[in-house]
Amino acid sequence: xxxxxxxxxxxxxxxxxxxALVCFYLIVPFSSSLFKEEYSTTVRADNGRLxxxxxxxxxxxxxxxxxxxxxxxxxxxxxxxxDERFKQHWGINxxxxxxxxxxxxxxxxxxxxxxxxxxxxxxxSEPKKRTYINKLREICLAIKLDLHYTKEELLKMYLDHAPxxxxxxxxxxxxxxxxxxxxxxxTWGEAATLAVLxxxxxxxxxxxxxxxxxxxRNRLLTKMLDKGLISEQNYRLALxxxxxxxxxxxxxxxxxxxxxxxxxxxxQWLLQTTLDETIQKRCVQLAxxxxxxxxxxxxxNLSILVADTRSGAIKAYVGSPDFFDAQHGGQVDGVMASRxxxxxxxxxxxxxxxxxxxxxxxxxxxxxxxxxxxxxPRNANREFQGVATAHESLVRSLNIPxxxxxxxxxVYQFYSFLKLAGVSTLFRTADEYGLPLILGGAEVKMWDxxxxxxxxxxxxxxxxxxxLKGQQTTQASGQLISNGSSYLTLEMLKDxxxxxxxxxWERFSSxxxxxxxxxxxxxxxxxxxxxxxxxYTIAVWCGNFDGEGxxxxxxAATAGPILFDILQSLPRQSRDSxxxxxxxxxxPMPICSLSGFRANDACQDVDTVFVPExxxxxxxxxxxxFKYFSSDDQYQCCSQxxxxxxxxxxxxxxxxxxxxxxxxxxxxxxxxxxxHYPHCSAYSTEHxxxxxxxxxxxxxxLPRDFDGKLQGVVCKAAHQNQNTTVYWYLNEQFVGQSSGExxxxxxxxxxxxxxxxxxxxxxxxxxxxxxxxxx
Numbered sequence: 001x002x003x004x005x006x007x008x009x010x011x012x013x014x015x016x017x018x019x020a021l022v023c024f025y026l027i028v029p030f031s032s033s034l035f036k037e038e039y040s041t042t043v044r045a046d047n048g049r050l051x052x053x054x055x056x057x058x059x060x061x062x063x064x065x066x067x068x069x070x071x072x073x074x075x076x077x078x079x080x081x082x083d084e085r086f087k088q089h090w091g092i093n094x095x096x097x098x099x100x101x102x103x104x105x106x107x108x109x110x111x112x113x114x115x116x117x118x119x120x121x122x123x124x125s126e127p128k129k130r131t132y133i134n135k136l137r138e139i140c141l142a143i144k145l146d147l148h149y150t151k152e153e154l155l156k157m158y159l160d161h162a163p164x165x166x167x168x169x170x171x172x173x174x175x176x177x178x179x180x181x182x183x184x185x186x187t188w189g190e191a192a193t194l195a196v197l198x199x200x201x202x203x204x205x206x207x208x209x210x211x212x213x214x215x216x217r218n219r220l221l222t223k224m225l226d227k228g229l230i231s232e233q234n235y236r237l238a239l240x241x242x243x244x245x246x247x248x249x250x251x252x253x254x255x256x257x258x259x260x261x262x263x264x265x266x267x268q269w270l271l272q273t274t275l276d277e278t279i280q281k282r283c284v285q286l287a288x289x290x291x292x293x294x295x296x297x298x299x300x301n302l303s304i305l306v307a308d309t310r311s312g313a314i315k316a317y318v319g320s321p322d323f324f325d326a327q328h329g330g331q332v333d334g335v336m337a338s339r340x341x342x343x344x345x346x347x348x349x350x351x352x353x354x355x356x357x358x359x360x361x362x363x364x365x366x367x368x369x370x371x372x373x374x375x376x377p378r379n380a381n382r383e384f385q386g387v388a389t390a391h392e393s394l395v396r397s398l399n400i401p402x403x404x405x406x407x408x409x410x411v412y413q414f415y416s417f418l419k420l421a422g423v424s425t426l427f428r429t430a431d432e433y434g435l436p437l438i439l440g441g442a443e444v445k446m447w448d449x450x451x452x453x454x455x456x457x458x459x460x461x462x463x464x465x466x467x468l469k470g471q472q473t474t475q476a477s478g479q480l481i482s483n484g485s486s487y488l489t490l491e492m493l494k495d496x497x498x499x500x501x502x503x504x505w506e507r508f509s510s511x512x513x514x515x516x517x518x519x520x521x522x523x524x525x526x527x528x529x530x531x532x533x534x535x536y537t538i539a540v541w542c543g544n545f546d547g548e549g550x551x552x553x554x555x556a557a558t559a560g561p562i563l564f565d566i567l568q569s570l571p572r573q574s575r576d577s578x579x580x581x582x583x584x585x586x587x588p589m590p591i592c593s594l595s596g597f598r599a600n601d602a603c604q605d606v607d608t609v610f611v612p613e614x615x616x617x618x619x620x621x622x623x624x625x626f627k628y629f630s631s632d633d634q635y636q637c638c639s640q641x642x643x644x645x646x647x648x649x650x651x652x653x654x655x656x657x658x659x660x661x662x663x664x665x666x667x668x669x670x671x672x673x674x675x676h677y678p679h680c681s682a683y684s685t686e687h688x689x690x691x692x693x694x695x696x697x698x699x700x701x702l703p704r705d706f707d708g709k710l711q712g713v714v715c716k717a718a719h720q721n722q723n724t725t726v727y728w729y730l731n732e733q734f735v736g737q738s739s740g741e742x743x744x745x746x747x748x749x750x751x752x753x754x755x756x757x758x759x760x761x762x763x764x765x766x767x768x769x770x771x772x773x774x775x
Contacts, residue, residue: 256319303334342519362596484612518555
């Protein structure tokens with residue numbers, strides 16, 4: 001009796017606990033995703049279009065789920081084929097299960113599964129052998145899924161993870177691999193094909209005939225027609241559609257960028273970039289075009305980067321013209337490679353020097369033979385101007401004025417600016433770079449240079465570029481260059497002469513102004529062209545990744561045409577065609593119309609210009625001075641001699657002898673300076689005569705002729721008065737005399753030499769020169 005009561009109590013408890021456990025199982029939410037995250041990494045443009053896809057670790061093409069709804073055509077076809085009562089049942093179709101059970105018992109084998117879409121999700125999430133126990137597990141999981149997800153979510157989950165044959169998983173992947181399009185662009189015939197494939201994915205693999213797949217698709221289309229799900233016209237058109245017979249390879253429009261993002265973002269399956277699909281594809285086309293043009297010239301690589309000027313969002317990224325060009329290092333990412341800067345850092349030195357009160361765009365900078373402790377810069381044309389305005393020096397990219405300006409501004413100060421502005425490749429100290437820093441002595445990345453030029457366009461505030469949506473940094477350098485100086489520098493860069501047909505750009509209303517700069521590294525290894533407009537910043541590099549030099553490589557000639565082709569293809573986003581200056585950022589200043597420095601009382605022609613409000617005081621003009629002359633205007637005089645010859649005070653233009661020498665060579669008429677009264681007791685000839693070549697403490701290598709005889713070195717001197725006779729001495733031995741264009745050939749001895757020049761009035765200049773014999 002007791003045993004009977006115990007069994008009844010046990011059964012009663014089981015009758016309560018089992019339903020409770022089932023209910024508990026059903027109501028407890030899922031703790032994690034049903035499917036393992038083994039997706040393909042996809043890289044997309046800012047409009048969502050596909051740029052690159054990586055195969056996953058299982059060598060499958062498997063797009064990660066997104067938030068887009070399942071297209072209506074595909075939804076209709078899938079429900080009609082897989083689960084007609086999907087919208088009504090609660091995870092399982094009881095009637096279908098009972099029918100399948102009866103058929104399987106009657107046939108003594110499994111002939112029908114009665115699987116609903118939730119049950120198929122259950123089976124796909126954890127594939128097991130088809131048994132009644134496993135079917136019961138699928139039923140329980142399907143009911144739970146129906147409790148916790150909406151019908152739309154369940155259909156999306158099913159299609160995102162359904163197998164479509166070969167190594168293709170998910171409906172969006174299948175749409176690309178079979179039809180080369182997004183799923184929302186599928187036709188009725190294509191949707192019906194994708195609806196039937198998960199039921200028998202082996203049918204799609206490109207082999208043999210496709211009759212079984214076509215029959216299956218057509219039966220589904222007929223079923224949808226009978227149920228009024230598609231029109232007669234759509235039905236007939238769908239029947240005519242061909243079936244896919246191959247897997248379509250994914251196109252790659254940004255392989256270097258995709259590889260970089262995948263490496264930097266492990267485990268992130270969807271990489272939504274800021275790239276503009278149209279601009280990216282256009283830049284890729286231009287890279288391929290110019291690769292073919294430059295290949296006969298042995299120029300095999302180029303890189304392009306385009307950014308939104310204001311935000312720093314990257315709009316185009318081309319690491320090389322051909323990622324698969326193994327012969328020329330096609331997989332090297334030129335955007336992130338360190339290359340010599342050439343002259344592209346010069347605009348920032350000029351902008352900083354304006355703020356420091358060293359120059360204005362109109363100011364003279366000396367362009368003379370220059371020597372700095374073993375470093376003697378030369379202009380690209382091997383000529384000297386004597387003086388050139390800052391505007392001309394920057395527009396013509398003169399090297400000597402830039403080096404002299406850096407020497408005045410300070411190497412360490414400029415180096416510190418580059419660090420603060422975001423240049424990440426400076427691994428040496430400022431002293432190790434020295435003055436060549438401004439001429440390409442430093443390594444820079446295109447990525448950093450785009451950020452640098454953007455900063456100039458954003459009123460001297462520098463921040464980094466970014467690639468992924470939502471990644472924009474709020475960190476900025478602070479203002480390193482003033483608003484006014486930034487604008488004046490952009491105005492100078494706008495005047496650079498453009499290559500080819502772009503030379504006459506101002507004659508065409510469709511042309512766009514751009515502030516741009518070119519650069520060519522020593523040995524013609526790197527060619528740069530970087531330009532900025534209010535909407536976009538464009539950078540182009542050309543050269544060879546192996547560092548091979550080539551005389552055909554030049555900034556304006558090689559990189560410039562690509563930059564302007566890109567510029568003309570960019571959309572116009574606003575009515576603002578150029579940067580705007582704000583009056584509050586400037587103040588008026590009188591400057592000498594000749595020298596461009598702050599006018600003094602001796603300056604006869606004065607211009608009033610607007611200069612940056614925050615700039616330090618500008619240097620005073622040193623080219624105009626007051627001098628006293630004798631009453632007959634024959635001599636200069638001073639307080640020690642004017643009682644004898646009279647005095648007249650005049651404002652005169654004064655050039656140093658070396659400057660006057662080169663100005664005369666360029667055809668400029670420079671009046672000879674009047675000599676001081678020779679009988680004056682205080683007469684000084686300190687600045688009348690100057691040796692202009694060789695430079696102080698110069699080190700020369702003496703060449704030999706074909707017969708082994710040492711060749712001479714032509715030395716040069718400049719005098720205020722061209723009619724004055726100059727006497728030349730080498731190592732205290734008289735060599736000869738000259739006048740006018742003072743030149744003298746010297747045969748130096750091995751080691752240190754002492755060169756002396758003396759004029760007829762007693763003016764003296766001396767140089768110490770070290771000479772080495774070339775064997």
